[in-house]
Amino acid sequence: MTKSDTNWEKELEEIRSADQSIYFAKLLDNNPEEIPLVIQAMQNVKATIAWRAGWVLDHFDRQNKSALLPYFRQLSEILLQTPHHGVQRHITRILCNAPASELEDGRLVDACFTWLLNPKTPVAVKANAMEIIGNLCAIYPELGQELKTVIQEGYENGTAAFKSRSQKILIKLYGKKIQPF
Numbered sequence: 001m002t003k004s005d006t007n008w009e010k011e012l013e014e015i016r017s018a019d020q021s022i023y024f025a026k027l028l029d030n031n032p033e034e035i036p037l038v039i040q041a042m043q044n045v046k047a048t049i050a051w052r053a054g055w056v057l058d059h060f061d062r063q064n065k066s067a068l069l070p071y072f073r074q075l076s077e078i079l080l081q082t083p084h085h086g087v088q089r090h091i092t093r094i095l096c097n098a099p100a101s102e103l104e105d106g107r108l109v110d111a112c113f114t115w116l117l118n119p120k121t122p123v124a125v126k127a128n129a130m131e132i133i134g135n136l137c138a139i140y141p142e143l144g145q146e147l148k149t150v151i152q153e154g155y156e157n158g159t160a161a162f163k164s165r166s167q168k169i170l171i172k173l174y175g176k177k178i179q180p181f
Helices: 008-014 018-030 032-041 047-063 069-081 085-096 106-117 123-136 143-155 160-174
Strands: none
Touching (some): 008 032, 018 032, 032 047, 032 069, 069 106, 085 123, 106 123, 106 143, 143 160
16 A cells, blocks of 8 residues: 555545554554545544544554554544544543543543443443543542542443443552442
């Protein structure tokens, strides 16, 4: 793959499989100057284009952990504004790998707690929100008790994925397995 003449909006609309998403993530790897175009596509009013842009960026991030570092603040802003759960899922997943110092934004913490408390929030977004808050506990240890309380509130009726991520976060915070309730 060489210099790309990709029409990102058109291509994103056509993606139908993980393999295609991975292909475009590799295209970004060879053309990092196009990352801002994909980030811009995440703000598209068409939900399909927006979440598929997030999907491509998520795959890109899995292979290039530090390449998106200059964009974390911009991704946080998009996350706080997007109505699309798919975009939320992919950006929160990307931000799970961010250094806590890049996420020092009270609005992001508030949004993560709001998603955790909202029964309509998809479980993947909740799990990633827990991870983000858990990571921020390294800088703000006082968030740990609040996170534990929120986990306790959602644990009994939580999905298996919620419970699993909860346990991992609590072990990370407290150094041992604890019962959340």
